[in-house]
Amino acid sequence: MGVVALIATLFVAAGASLQTRADLGVDVAVFEEVENQPPLERPDTVEMDTPRITFGAEDHAHEGVDPPPGPRIALVFDDLGYRTDGLAGELLELPAKLTFAILPGLRASRAFAESASVRGHEVILHLPLEPVDLDRHDPGHDALFVDLDPEENRRRLSELLEALPSYLGISNHMGSRFSSDPGSVELLLREVRRHDRSLFFLDSRTTPYSVIPEQAREVGVPCLSSNLFLDGTDPKRVRPPVQTRRLRRIADRRGQAIGIGHVRHETVEAVREAIPRWQADGIRLVGLSDLMHLDPRAAPSGGSSP
Numbered sequence: 001m002g003v004v005a006l007i008a009t010l011f012v013a014a015g016a017s018l019q020t021r022a023d024l025g026v027d028v029a030v031f032e033e034v035e036n037q038p039p040l041e042r043p044d045t046v047e048m049d050t051p052r053i054t055f056g057a058e059d060h061a062h063e064g065v066d067p068p069p070g071p072r073i074a075l076v077f078d079d080l081g082y083r084t085d086g087l088a089g090e091l092l093e094l095p096a097k098l099t100f101a102i103l104p105g106l107r108a109s110r111a112f113a114e115s116a117s118v119r120g121h122e123v124i125l126h127l128p129l130e131p132v133d134l135d136r137h138d139p140g141h142d143a144l145f146v147d148l149d150p151e152e153n154r155r156r157l158s159e160l161l162e163a164l165p166s167y168l169g170i171s172n173h174m175g176s177r178f179s180s181d182p183g184s185v186e187l188l189l190r191e192v193r194r195h196d197r198s199l200f201f202l203d204s205r206t207t208p209y210s211v212i213p214e215q216a217r218e219v220g221v222p223c224l225s226s227n228l229f230l231d232g233t234d235p236k237r238v239r240p241p242v243q244t245r246r247l248r249r250i251a252d253r254r255g256q257a258i259g260i261g262h263v264r265h266e267t268v269e270a271v272r273e274a275i276p277r278w279q280a281d282g283i284r285l286v287g288l289s290d291l292m293h294l295d296p297r298a299a300p301s302g303g304s305s306p
C-alpha cells in the first residue's frame, strides 16, 4: 500500500470523507436531482450558500423589531402524496415545523396535505416539469414541457394548481430542462401569479442553469432557491448526515438555509437526529414561508382561494 493509500485508509477509518468537491461537494449535492442526472459543469455556480431572495428580502429594519436570534433552517420534503403512513407518516410526527412538497393528483395527495396542515407543517405544491433526460426520468403525463403548445401548458398548469385544496407556494419536481428555458419559465410564473398573487416559488435547483430566480424577479413572484439536497439516488454519494451538517454550516454563515430531502430511511434518520441538536443550539426550524417576504395584501391562500 502506498503512502497516499495508507493515509486515505486512515482518513476513512477516522470517519472522514475522502470524497472531493468534484464528486460529492456542493456541485453534486446542490444539483443532484430526483432525476439523478449527472451534475453539470459550471464551477462559478457551484457554491450557493444563500437562498437567493429574488423578491423582497426579509427586512426587519423596516418593521421596527429586532431581528430574531439564531439562524433559521427550512427543511423541505419532496415527492409526497403516495401515502400517508410509513416513513411519510413518521415525518409528520417529527417535533419541528417542516415543509412538504406534495405532487398533485396522487392517491394520498389531499389526505397528506390535510394531515400536514393539521400538525402545523407547511404545504407547497410540487409541480412536475420536464427534465433533460426524459428516457430515464418520467415527470408524469400531466407535466409541463418546453415544446408543448403554450395553451396546453396553461391548461395543464391550471389543472395542477387546482388539484390541491390549499398550499402556500410551489416548487419544481424535476424540471432540469423546463426551468432553464426562459420563455417556459416566464409563462409558468405569470400563470402562477395570475392564479394567486400570494403564492411563492421554491426553485429546487435541479439544474445550475435554472432561470427561475431571474424570471420570478421579473414577474414579481417571491422566490428562493434551495441550498442543497439532503440525499440523492445513491446514498453513498450524497450522504444525509453529511448534508445536514453542511446545511447547518450554511445557516450559521448566512443566517438561513433551505435543504430538500426525500422520504428515504437514511434521510429521515439524519433529520431526526439533527433536529434536537439544532434546536439545542438555538437554530430555528421554520416553514419556507417564514423565509419569504410576502405581501400581506395578497390573497391568503393558494389553490381554492376565491
Ligand SMILES: [Zn+2]
Pocket (backbone or CB within 6 Å): 034, 078, 079, 126, 172, 173, 174
Ligand atoms: Zn420531486
